[in-house]
Amino acid sequence: MTKFKVNHIVLMLLLATLVFAGCKKAWDDHTEIDIPRLDQTLFEQISAEPTLSTFSTYLVKTGYDKLLGSSKTFTVWAPNNNALKNIDASLINDNEALKRFVGNHISNQSYFTDAPKPSLVIRMMNGKNTIFTKTTFEQSAIVNADVYVKNGVLHIVDAAATPKPNAWEFLQSATAASSQKDFIKGLDYMDLDTSKGVLLYKDPVTQKGVYQEGTTFKVSRNKYFQRIANISSEDSLITYIILNNAAFDAEKIKLAQYNKQVDPLKADTLTKWSVVKDLVVNKVYNINELPDSMTTVTGVKIHLDKSAIVETRLLSNGIAYVVNHIGYKLMENKIPTVVVQGEMPDSLRLPSTVTARIKQDPNGVRFTDFQTGSITSSPSPLYYYRYKTNVSSVKYEVYWRAINDVLATPVSMKIDFNTTKSFGSLIPLATVGYYNVPSILGLGNTSQAYKDAYKEVYLGTYTADNYGDLYLFLASALGASATIPTALTLDYIKLKPVN
Structure with a gap:
């Protein structure tokens, strides 16, 4: 190899080394971590920023300076001095209110501006929720973002975030x-919280628990919060x-x-x-x-x-x-349709086995109904299922679906109503009494008669005088012998409110 070629190769290697070193320095400059800043806590970073001097003072006054100086991780959206210049003096002089205000700018964990997609709801130190986007915090704009320090992230914002009410x-x-x-x-209302109570025994009369003194306490509850939201x-x-x-x-x-x-x-x-x-x-x-x-x-x-x-x-x-106004459909929405499932009686008076059956209608929809076998003795009063529901003071159209695959002859039944549990003093439907449910035994499952047997049937009307509990009695009629009742069968009873 000639001397010229050797020198040329050496020169090229030197140039490549210089280029690589330059690229490495450029990459290092690009990826270099700001070591001095990563040695600082959030409170130290905030204290060192002249535009955050007012917020820094509030941190000290509320004790949040110690929290932001700890080893835990936080995100702070710090309002600059200009954002705090018009803060009400009454807030500054009320330590609890000031603490809630300052806590509305601090959260646990680190949140960078690439996290919202497009927004995040974040729980703050005061227990409130705030909205964070890539460029905003609540109603304020982020003027300096993603300042990464030893124990979290600092964003500087141009407006204060007053805690919102729930x-x-x-x-x-x-x-x-x-x-x-x-x-x-x-x-x-006041209630007894027994979640941590030490149960000693149950009162034999009231069946209420008696707890060790000092292990239960009174708490305020609200029925709306418990039953609705x-x-x-x-x-x-x-x-x-x-x-x-x-x-x-x-x-x-x-x-x-x-x-x-x-x-x-x-x-x-x-x-x-x-x-x-x-x-x-x-x-x-x-x-x-x-x-x-x-x-x-x-x-x-x-x-x-x-x-x-x-x-x-x-x-x-x-x-x-x-x-000043709200809209809705009154009937079937605000005043709901009531559906009473046959397999869920409140009580019953029957001489034979009662069976809940999972079945399938001609359209392939599965459902559960309730039925007895053939009744062989004559009771007084007649055999019945009793159901309990709740109704509004309104007129109802009454429907049922009952499938007679129990007897080869029609099953004859009726629905009566009462506002008490008693079988006496029943109120019949306004239009019909007993209804014969035709048998589907022997019918082909593709016949129209078979399909019609699965349709719900209108039975009449019932008007509830008052809002409250209503008992429905599905009672059996006497059969052909005029002494023995027929069977009972029921998928559901439907009460549809009407004007």
């Missing part, structure tokens, strides 16, 4: 909706409808006729309950996303006109709309 807190402050607030507040909870996001006083009164007038009671005070309470129970939706609908109907936690579909909304409020657990 639905219950907002309702209590909404003077235009005092009727709704007062009724729900009136459902508070806990609108004070920060653990789920909701759309909450608040009726202003005029709308509340209008709903009371509309619904009073369906909640009649002998006691007028009970009737008033039932009516108010009917007004407020269908106002919670387990999803957040912003005003520009309102659908034609929303399904409440009670299964009722409601309609909200934008023109009916008098106030919109973002909440820590969703969104609230104060409205």
Whole structure:
């Protein structure tokens, strides 16, 4: 190899080494971790930033400086000095309020701006929820993002995030909706919390537990929170409808006729309950996303006109709309259709074995019904199934579906009603008494008669005078011998409300 070629190769190797070293330095410059900053805690980083001096003072005053100086991981959305210059003096001088305010800017864990897709709901140190996007925190803009330090992430924002109320807190402050607030507040009661109680024994008379002294304690509960939704909870996001006083009164007038009671005070309470129970939706609908109907936690579909909304409020657990009107279909929606399943009797009076059967109709739909075999003795009164349900004070059309694959002859039955458990003083249907259910034994399962036997049958009407418990008695008729009842069979009874 010539000397020239050797020198050329050496020169090329030197150039390659220099290029590689330059590229490596450029890559190192690109990926180098800011070592001094990673030695600092969040509080040290905030304290060192001149534009965050006011927020730093608040951290010290509320004790959050110690938390942000610990080894745990946090994210802080720190408002700059300009964002805090108009903070109310009453907030600054109220230690608890200031702590809630400062805690509304701090969360556990590290959240960078690439995490929201497109937004995140984050639980803050004060227990409230806030919304974080790639460029915003609540209503503020992020002016300096993703400052990574030893124990978390710092974002600097241009506006303060005042803690939002939850639905219950907002309702209590909404003077235009005092009727709704007062009724729900009136459902508070004191209860004994036995979750950590040491049970000594059960009272032989009342069957209530007797606990070791000091292991149970009184707690305040609310029936609305327990039966409908806990609108004070920060653990789920909701759309909450608040009726202003005029709308509340209008709903009371509309619904009073369906909640009649002998006691007028009970009737008033039932009516108010009917007004407020269908106002919670387990999803957040912003005003520009309102659908034609929303399904409440009670299964009722409601309609909200934008023109009916008098106030919109973002909440820590969703969104609230104060409205002067709410829409829904009254019958079968607000006043529901009642379906009583045959296999779920409250009581029965029968001489033979009762069987719950899983079957399949001609369309392939599975269902369960309830039936006896042939009855061989004559009781007094007749044999029956008794069912318990709850009805509104309204007229109902009554239907049933009953499949007679028990006897080769028709099964003759009727439905009577009573507001007590007694078989006496029964109220019959308004139009028909006993109904003969034809036998399907021997029919081909493709015949029209076989298919018709699986259709529900209209039986007549029943009007409930009062809201409350109703007992339905499915009673057997006497058979051909005029002394022995026929069998009993039932898939379901349906009570459909009508105007």
